[in-house]
Amino acid sequence: MIETVTVEPDLVQLRTTRRAWPSSCNVYLVHDGDGAVMVDTGLGVEPDLGALCDAAASALSAWGQSLRDIHTILLTHTHTDHAGGTVPLARRTGATVRLPVRGWAQAADPHWQAHHILPSEVQRELDAARDFDVAAHMRTDTMPQLFAEAADVDFRLVEDGDKFQAGRYRLRAYHLPGHDVAHIAWVDLDTGVAFTGDMLVARGTSLPWYPPNAGGVGGYLDSLARLGELPVRLACPGHSSVNRGIDVVADLVRATTQAVLDRDRGLLAALLAAPSAFATLDDLIYGADVRGVIPWASSVTVAHLRRLEEQGLVSRRPDGLYLSEPKAAERYLKRIAPPQT
Template sequence: MEVTGHAQRTAWQERAVPPVEAVRPGLWSVPVPMGGPLRWVNAYVLELAGGGLGLVDTGWGADDSWDALRAGLTAIGGDVADVRGVLVTHLHFDHVGLAQRVREASGAWVAMHPADAGDLRSMTDCSPEESTEREVAFLVSLGAPEDDARADAGTPEERASWRRLVRPDRLLEDGDRADLPGWSLRAVHTPGHTAGHLCFADEATGLFFAGDHVLPRISPNISTHAGGAGDPLRDYLGSLEAVAGRAVEEVLPGHEWRFRGLAERTRELRAHHERRLAELLAAAREHPGSSPWDLAAHLTWSRPWSEYERRMRIFAVTETDAHVRLLASRGLVVGDGGTVPRWSATHLR
């Protein structure tokens, strides 16, 4: 795998935010800061034939992120009012969070996959209180003690901003062409990270806007959630295989840095999950009758398990559940059928 976003990687190593970069004539990468370990989102700005700009993702829905996006557009000689359309790779807050403000400031249309549009609608239609209770119930169903589930899920007040998220004007299915004049971007449906995750492949340049499907350094979180896909990790591994053979000149990810070597990176990500599945299967053998909440505590994480709480613990447990479900579909673990499934390894080899 070859790094092509050198300024981005240098900024990462220096714990900074990279500069606005010209990626190709008429195409720029604008880093939009966000909280947490990922530090920024790569919003991509495309100059359109006939005037105006297009965006691929917008960034985290916060005031400082909004200021950074506007400053980035100014740096390339544009303005948020010039935006004609927004392509959303997926519904997560760091990618869709500013889309509503962009639309209000410019009148731009916003497009995403129908599956993510449906999930976003259910989030915005649901009251913060109902949303909180739904997540608490789901965590309890994975084995969390209710007190821990409530502490991790947070308060309804913390979810109030979800109701202000954008409703898309347009829906894009796999293979649909995006309405960005001067570009030949086609939607590539890559479920896994979310049910409606989209990448965008530009047929003329060979550029591949990857969202969070393929990142150069980390594996994107693949998790279960209430009412979500039954086997999201199987979906994700299938999506990796589906894009591996594409003729791609350069990968433009939603985080970290640009790179070449899509096929190699998809192989690395598949191998990572197979190692994770093997570690989880060993934990299920050593600790039979364990819930996903229990099993997560026996896996290797980036820090001691005792330090995990709130959203990080939710991600870890729901990712563990996604791996458990794939092991179950392979016949390697079996649940006891209870309201809170307790998993044990089978005797298959």
């Protein structure tokens, strides 16, 4: 269930091999002298939590350490596949938890998970998800122990620009909203090591994913541009394998950016052909097989339509059909066309 990958002698990836939701993110361990730092925690339910503890204990033993030697948990964001296991792991290890300041609300109250992940604007468009209680699902199936219920855990809130020393890595927090309103990447500018969370496209996942209430398309593109300016040589993502080489990482940032713009292109091409219902447009972003497992996949479609509407390119008619403004749409499509190779 969990594959242990030695990234560097002092850096280990605990990679979940199960892809079907709910499943945990990648978790990282950093050797820090007599202790260790954990980056993200995965889900807070079984079998994920127990499997993570077993895998982490085995990896730490190679450094002559145990779970109790984890002194800090760093979070990239507080989606439950990244932070669901935080409270039980903090209690088991005694670790201090450092999380993005804007991530507290989602980790303390499932209402805010629902607000950011599957907002009512999205549910309005979806017959199948109209009555889906995402808050209850997240609490029951992914994160039973909320931060607000853990007064015994030492939580520290992190702002953009804050620094933390983890072994030989001097990590700086970069606020990169879009996938999540609170999303940060932990980056060491000297070594080029970066814990990028869910910023980059990952094969076999729904990424890139960016709901309208978490930064949406514009926020995500701005964050990709900011990440692309950093000298990242080793990207440690929340899902999939690590990416080595400054050119490899730069190419991945560009590929993720193009994947986002290609979704705009697909939606506008369809709307230039004919006014379309949301369900038709939704199929252009994610297939029914993905939406059947994670109804909030459709939040990305709404994020695109909201941004295109704000730009004067798309409008929603009273009958619910979407249509494009042809001349403006055609100009925009020329501007975002992929570069010729």
